[in-house]
Amino acid sequence: MGYKIWFVKHLLKEKLLLIILITFLVIFIGTVSITPLFIGDIFEELVKETGQVTKYLLSNGFHTIQINSSSFKAILITALFIGVAGIIRAAADFIQSYVDEVLAHKVTKNVTAEFYNDLLEKSQEFHDRVRIGDVMARATYDTRQMNIFIAPGIKFLFEASFTLIFSVSLMLWISPKLTLLLAAALPFYIIAIYDYNRKLRPISKAQMEQNGLLNSRLQESITGIRVIRGFVKEKEEINQFDIETDKLRDINTKRGIISARYYAVAITVLIIALSFLWGSFEVTAGNLALDELITYVFLMMTLMMPTWQVGWTLTQFQIGMAAAKRIFEMKEREEYVPESSSPIDWAGSQGTILFKDVSFSYNGESTRKKALNNINLEVPGGSTVAIIGNPGSGKSTLMKLLMRLYDPSDGTININGTNIKEMALSNLREHIGVIEQEVFLFSKSIRDNIAFGKPDATQEEIEHFAELAQAHEFIMGFENGYDTVVGERGVTLSGGQKQRIAIARALLIDPSILILDDASSAIDAETERKIQTAIANVLKNRTTFIITHRLATIKNADLIMVLRNGLLIDSGKHDELILRNIDYRRLFERFSELPPMQIKEEK
Amino acid sequence: MMRRTTGTTEAYDRKYSDIVLLSRFFKYLTPYVLMLVGIVIGILASAVVTIFPPTMVQNAFDALDAGEGWIAVLPFALWYLLLSLFLWVIQVVLGIMVTIVTQKVIKQIQIETYISLQEHDMMFFDTNATGRIMSRVTNDSQELADMLNIVTQFISNLFMLVTVLVWMFIVNWRLTFITLAMAPFVFVVAFLFRRITRLTTGDWRAAIGEVNASFQESVSGISVAKAFGREAKSKEEFTVINHATFYYAKKRAFAVMGVWPLMDGISVIGVFGITLYGSALIFGNLASPSVILLFLLLLNRFLYPLVRVASQFSTIQSGFAAMERIFSIVDAKKEITNPENPITREIEGTIALEQVHHQYVPGEQVLKDINLDIKTGESIAVVGHTGAGKTTIASLLMRFYDIYKGSIKIDGVDLREYDMYNLRSQIGLVSQDVFLFSGTVLDNIRYGKLDATIDEVNEVINVVAAQEFIDALPDGLNTELGERGKGLSAGQRQMISFARTLLTDPKILILDEATAAVDAYTEWKIQEALDKLLANRTSIVIAHRLTTIKNSDRIIVLDQGQIVEEGDHDSLIEKGGLYSELYETYFKHQSAEWISEISDVFAD
The missing domain is CATH 1.20.1560.10 (ABC transporter type 1, transmembrane domain)
Structure with missing residues (x-):
């Protein structure tokens, strides 16, 4: 399915709105086109009345107005027709404009929702790669451009075509001969529009891209201002910005010039003048009445608007379609974690985990080094597992595989004997609690953040887990307690505070498996001890993975996984590893800064 | 519009x-x-x-x-x-x-x-x-x-x-008066239009803002939403917000779309009036039919500019x-601006803080009466509780802020007399909060020295022990990083940021929790390589790791913006002051004793 079909489908979904729109458009255009006929009638009466002599009199004196009653009545009636047609026209215009706006906003709303829902289902790999600024540009600017194309774009499009049909039919009826002129001009119109379109297309695309580029550059230079200052790169940044704004300026100027030079309008002007001339000839020759010529000229003038509208709509069509394409393309990238068609439910409360020949490389590339290479390990349910290793050794990746944020390129992961690929994603993730390395809190209240995984949690539950996570005390220290909104009005949380909220958030969902990716060393020993106690209490008989540098945690783990560049080089208890694994011993020495001898003695 | x-x-x-x-x-x-x-x-x-x-x-x-x-x-x-x-x-x-x-x-x-x-x-x-x-x-x-x-x-x-x-x-002139009679209507409509548009547009814009904020946050926090299986609930919430925008957009459209048809209606009254009164004039021989024609043709050229003038205002x-x-x-x-005659010169690296006071918010002193002399080549560790003012000292040395009172001298000359750009280029700051630019890893490391050779780059990569993980990246040094270095772990980002600073070869190096997210083993490797590099440089290290602190020439203990203690590890421990207290709470759990102590927690 192409993006054009996708867009049309979205439009066709709103059939009722489209039908109302078209109905009232037809009424609107009909009344617009008919007005010149009435005007012609009036002139017929006037010409009849005043005869051939209408020497213009500029009279300053006030003369008694003598009214020829029959002619005046006819004029009055025609004028009333104009009035009634005008009121119908205004009403129809209002309804069709309003309906078109509603249609546009409805489609925008649907597209935004579809885009949003789709993004939530996209794999983590997709989200790792994509830039938020880029996604946002598509969600905001591009949807807005589509919106503008629909209203007033589609309205304009219909208006222009209906006006053309109505006016041209009337013109044909009045004088088929004169209408020939319009037919002769048709190729020129087509050339003008085609030419315009061709020039505009690449510019619209370039403009959108440059705009996005400029925005992300600006954003980076504001968020990265400290680095820019620190390295004294202000001049370079300004130069770069200067170049980018120059590019955008040139593109915009070019676009403006192309728009201004749209010459279809000039063709219409030419046709009007020629029609008038030829019309006069016909009037002189007695083939056409004078009032008919006036009607004809007024009809020609109703074509001015469509000529302009076609140009405008084409511009917006280019932009709107480019926007639709951008949204559609991002949406269509097939990057989902595949869901099993007949999912098996989670069984058992403990998580016994089996990693079997698990390998993984990012972006599915096997040419480069693998992020994880042939991991084999069984983790008994209820054990505490410490994962250690150098940066980039694959600690976090392994945990992401467990949560199925990614799927392994080779091998399988089983929980309680079931391959996690055969479970429903939501079912799997419900049972896994995670405390991320870099805690992300939503700008909602602390209460909502803790209850994120269980929105219907009671206040007691929330407070209970906050207490367990040693967060209750500092939360109560805020003026608004649990209602404090994160990140608002100077309420910034320290790394340690964020981590404790994340712990409460993870504990609240009562997970069977807990993953703690621990990067922060910002928590002092006392708090740490409390948190350790909390975790130890709550997660008895649950499987816990801890990625950590904390020696106490490592030493007390039931199982230690030592990773190095994607390989599981050893696993076991501290006492075993310290004896048999040189790497581990060296690691532990450095950690604790104790000479090897001392550790041995301690043991 | x-x-x-x-x-x-x-x-x-x-x-x-x-x-x-x-x-x-x-x-x-x-x-x-x-x-x-x-x-x-x-x-x-x-x-x-x-x-x-x-x-x-x-x-x-x-x-x-x-x-x-x-x-x-x-x-x-x-x-x-x-x-x-x-x-x-x-x-x-x-x-x-x-x-x-x-x-x-x-x-x-x-x-x-x-x-x-x-x-x-x-x-x-x-x-x-x-x-x-x-x-x-x-x-x-x-x-x-x-x-x-x-x-x-x-x-x-x-x-x-x-x-x-x-x-x-x-x-x-008679017909002109009829035409002008429409002006008040036009003005009333234009005025009303302005009011209504302003009101409804405000609501609509606010609603759009909500949608954007919600969208952005959902995308930023996607991994959390996934981890908690919260997608369905998020979609539900978004539907509500999205629908609200639609509602306000409809409301606004109703108001905004009304104005042109209304103007159209007024123009029809105009046509009606002109033809009727015009006809009467013709019958009274006060005008010719062609005048009506002219007025009808001019009507739109009168009315539309009038509407626009009213609304463009x-x-x-x-x-x-x-x-x-x-x-x-x-x-x-x-x-913070450059002085009139800024000093530009190569600095040696002697730092003197003389009675330095600082406050970000009037009345809330962050630093109080700091006096500190740092010799060229000396390595100073700064320790203290969160909020003690450690990072502030780093920021002040970079002249990110100007001090409130007192003076900071580098090589005996006040900071404010230097050309600040020249000065900053000779001081390297590695912050805890790393900012990487989108671009390749190489671009990021070279950021401070665009003309650095690949050998120079490799050298600093080795110092920060980053070779291994960079090699494991899909395209090595040429791997494109996402926004703010997305795709790398916090520790990896810190290593790149560290390398970036080292490459500029600064005279003074400030490490503000530069390796907080790097594991202790890697940090130790960095430390070892760094020792050689720091030999003839002044360095200020804000740290939480025992190893780093012990390695420094001198330890400065900050508390509530004041220097409370100064000396080496052993003497400070002996003294039994704040340092020994900090040691108990922050650093001790990196030592062997603590490990056995906390073992009890898990032993149950």
């Missing part, structure tokens, strides 16, 4: 008089005086010419009506054509000139705003949200430049109005508001 009607105000916003705003706006225009003259001439010409094509039609009609035949019409038709084409050409040239000037002005305003941003105090960025600053550079500059377009149109419409009106009076007002917002950001007060 889509004018912003409610702008958010910031602390730096200020009021300018209209005169000041205008004179500044015209300053942007002065380079294009010739173009502007051309634009004004174009406007005048098109306003005058606009009345002629309908008059030609009127004359032709008269000629035909008098039975003069088509030869008599020929000159009128020719004139109609020429004048209309002339009008079109003027409009094209006007459009092009306005576009060129507008785009140049936008660019000028954007770059000036951007330059001012680069010069603003760090405090400015601490207190203003990125999104809002961005909106001023992009949206407001656009709005300001659009003003040029609108002013052009406004003047053009005004001129057209006047010429059409004058011409109408000359042709037939409010647009111009919002343009003024945009101007005020832009100038406010450009003019926001800068405290």
Whole structure:
């Protein structure tokens, strides 16, 4: 399915709105086109009345107005027709404009929702790669451009075509001969529009891209201002910005010039003048009445608007379609974690985990080094597992595989004997609690953040887990307690505070498996001890993975996984590893800064 | 049409008089005086010419009506054509000139705003949200430049109005009064339209803001939502917000879409009035039928400029508001500037803090009476609780902020007398909060020294022990990083940031928890490599790891903005003061004793 079909489908979904729109458009255009006929009638009466002599009199004196009653009545009636047609026209215009706006906003709303829902289902790999600024540009600017194309774009499009049909039919009826002129001009119109379109297309695309580029550059230079200052790169940044704004300026100027030079309008002007001339000839020759010529000229003038509208709509069509394409393309990238068609439910409360020949490389590339290479390990349910290793050794990746944020390129992961690929994603993730390395809190209240995984949690539950996570005390220290909104009005949380909220958030969902990716060393020993106690209490008989540098945690783990560049080089208890694994011993020495001898003695 | 009607105000916003705003706006225009003259001439010409094509039609009609035949019409038709084409050409040239000037002005305003941003105090960025600053550079500059377009149109419409009106009076003053009778209706409608639009647009914009914020947050926090299986609930929440926008958009459309049909209705009354009264005049021999024709043709050239003049007035007002917002950001007060005769020289690296006091918020002292001498090549560790003022010292040395009282001297010369750019380039700061730019790993490491050779780059990569993980990246050094280094772990980002600073070969190196997210083993490796590198450099290390602290020449203990203790590890422990307390709470759990102690927790 192409993006054009996708867009049309979205439009066709709103059939009722489209039908109302078209109905009232037809009424609107009909009344617009008919007005010149009435005007012609009036002139017929006037010409009849005043005869051939209408020497213009500029009279300053006030003369008694003598009214020829029959002619005046006819004029009055025609004028009333104009009035009634005008009121119908205004009403129809209002309804069709309003309906078109509603249609546009409805489609925008649907597209935004579809885009949003789709993004939530996209794999983590997709989200790792994509830039938020880029996604946002598509969600905001591009949807807005589509919106503008629909209203007033589609309205304009219909208006222009209906006006053309109505006016041209009337013109044909009045004088088929004169209408020939319009037919002769048709190729020129087509050339003008085609030419315009061709020039505009690449510019619209370039403009959108440059705009996005400029925005992300600006954003980076504001968020990265400290680095820019620190390295004294202000001049370079300004130069770069200067170049980018120059590019955008040139593109915009070019676009403006192309728009201004749209010459279809000039063709219409030419046709009007020629029609008038030829019309006069016909009037002189007695083939056409004078009032008919006036009607004809007024009809020609109703074509001015469509000529302009076609140009405008084409511009917006280019932009709107480019926007639709951008949204559609991002949406269509097939990057989902595949869901099993007949999912098996989670069984058992403990998580016994089996990693079997698990390998993984990012972006599915096997040419480069693998992020994880042939991991084999069984983790008994209820054990505490410490994962250690150098940066980039694959600690976090392994945990992401467990949560199925990614799927392994080779091998399988089983929980309680079931391959996690055969479970429903939501079912799997419900049972896994995670405390991320870099805690992300939503700008909602602390209460909502803790209850994120269980929105219907009671206040007691929330407070209970906050207490367990040693967060209750500092939360109560805020003026608004649990209602404090994160990140608002100077309420910034320290790394340690964020981590404790994340712990409460993870504990609240009562997970069977807990993953703690621990990067922060910002928590002092006392708090740490409390948190350790909390975790130890709550997660008895649950499987816990801890990625950590904390020696106490490592030493007390039931199982230690030592990773190095994607390989599981050893696993076991501290006492075993310290004896048999040189790497581990060296690691532990450095950690604790104790000479090897001392550790041995301690043991 | 889509004018912003409610702008958010910031602390730096200020009021300018209209005169000041205008004179500044015209300053942007002065380079294009010739173009502007051309634009004004174009406007005048098109306003005058606009009345002629309908008059030609009127004359032709008269000629035909008098039975003069088509030869008599020929000159009128020719004139109609020429004048209309002339009008079109003027409009094209006007459009092009306005576009060129507008785009140049936008660019000028954007770059000036951007330059001012680069010069603003760090405090400015601490207190203003990125999104809002961005909106001023992009949206407001656009709005300001659009003003040029609108002013052009406004003047053009005004001129057209006047010429059409004058011409109408000359042709037939009685009919002109009938036409003018519509003006009050037009003004009432335009006024109401302005009010209603402002109200409904405000709601709509706020709703859009909600949708955007919710969207952005969902995408930023996607991994959390996934981890908690919260997608369904998020979708539900988003549906509600998304629907609210639709609701306000509908409401606004109802109000906004009403205005043109209403104007159309008024114009129909005009046609009705002109034909009726005109006919009466004709019967009274006070006008000819062709006059009615002319008036009908002129009607739209009178009515639409009138509507536009009435509604553009409010647009111009919002343009003024945009101007005020832009100038406010450009003019926001800068405290930290270069001295008149800045000193530029290679520094040695002796640092002296003399009675340094600092506060970010008046009355809240962050540093109190700090006195500290650091010799060239010395390595100082700064420790203390969160909020003790450690990072502030680093920021002050970089002159990100100016000190409140006292002085900081480098090589015996006050910091403020140096050229700040020259000074900063000789001080390397590695922050805990790492910012990487989108681009390749290599681009990021080279950021401070664009011409660094690959050997130099490899050298610093080795120092920070990053070789291994960089090799494991899909394209090694040429791997593209996402926004803020997305795709790397916190520890990896810190290593790259560290390498980036080392590459610039600074005389003074400040490490502010530079390796907090790096594991202890890697950190130890970095430490070992660093020892050689730091031999003849002054270094200030803010740290939480025992290893690093013990390795330094001297330990400074900060508490609530004051230096409370100074010395080496052993003597400070012996002293039993704050350091030994800190050791107990922060550092001790990196030692063996602590490990056995906490074992009890898990032993149960």
